[in-house]
Amino acid sequence: MSSTHHGQYGDLRAQLDTLTTEAFRPELAEIDTLPTLDIARIMNGEDATVPAAVAAQLPRIAAAIDAAAERAARGGRLVYAGAGTAGRLGVLDASECPPTFNTDPDEVVGLIAGGPGAMITSVEGAEDSKELAAADLTAIKLTAADTVVGISASGRTPYAVGAVEHARALGALTVGLSCNADSALAAAAEHGIEVVVGPELLAGSTRLKAGTAQKLVLNMISTITMMRRGKTYGNLMVDVRASNDKLRARSRRIVSLATGAPDDEIESALAATGGEVKNAILLILGSVDGPTAARLLTENDGRLRAALLRAAAPPRTP
Structure with a gap:
């Protein structure tokens, strides 16, 4: 390995060492030797802590939703941008809006680093490019009327940070959703939401608690934005598209x-x-x-x- 690579990866390892989501938990070092039911109980206990972490961010979440709904009422789009699990969760939330709220597919858009193929197959290196995020936003003709939500468990993923930086430079509303405090993503966005869920059951596997937290927040962002737009009547989905x-x-x-x-x-x-x-x-x-x-x-x-x-x-x- 060249000294350049060694220095590059050394710097990245040092960054990861500072992230709560990447922390190693010595008390779980023998978890793979436990009975399946015990492992399931431990995982369930971990998951039970996520809603409280989301609750701590509700005022920030509500402020972001009100701002996004204001843009949406004027015809602005809601755009999610992320890599890996974070990107997939954004695409999932966006894809469920047309059948639930009868929106056009371009009203809520999910962008994933590496393109649609990255939903299924990992696209190596795609998350490391801010330029790729800017290009993806340019391809959908992002304007100042739109809202961009960058999603990243670590809060440092270049694709998510780059999406927010590019969107903000255009005058779009920006939201940064991460699972670490003092994240670069929250700093780059107008509305920073940091749901600190703590270390994962499997060190660094942020599709677990961090992914669950992101899903909960994205549920709120899309659902309440649509409620504010009159897409519901009370708690009834009156804009449902009857396609089956x-x-x-x-x-x-x-x-x-x-x-x-x-x-x-x-x-x-x-x-x-x-x-x-x-x-x-x-x-x-x-x-x-x-x-x-x-x-x-x-x-x-x-x-x-x-x-x-x-x-x-x-x-x-x-």
Whole structure:
């Protein structure tokens, strides 16, 4: 090994030694000799500590969501960027928004270092490039209207840090989600969220507690942003896209829960609105026809509560 490589890796090892997520736990050095049930209990106990670590960051998470929702209301996109497990979790969260909230696939975007193939196969070296992150954001035509969430357990992954730095230079809203305190990622972002989950069961395997913490925070970011955009009615997924039999059944159940209407009325309302749940609820509760329901929702930016108020309001006099 050349002295250059030795120095490079030596510096990186020294960095890793300072990261809580990479810490070695001597008390678990014999864990592989324990009965399976004991190992499972230890893992479960570790996982139980994650929600408390997330709770400590809730004010920061809420502030980031409010800022992201404000951008989204003006047409801005939500973009996740990360490498490895962090990148996969971002892609997962983004890919679940269209069926859950009827968003267009480009409204919530997941970028992973190395491209889509990295979801399945590790792409060596991709995470080490800030330039790759900038190129990926340029490829999706990032603008100042968008929000970029850089995700990295260590908080030092160049791809995630580079994504946030590039986005911030363009004037986009930036969020840095990591699992170590005083991270470069949080420092680079306008909103830093550091969920410190402590050392992993397997030293450095940040797909465990750190991955769980990231999943919990990403759940909050996408779900609450969509709630703020009027994509839900109470706790009902009224923007669900009925693309299969299960979701078609769920659509009918949601209309029933929202309205209490009998099944024949629900079927009639869904038929009159092309299967759109939100429109069907407005048709029933607002006593309007299908075209009026569509118009009221369009005029009220898809917000069912606001459209219901308009439906109930007396007509304006000229």
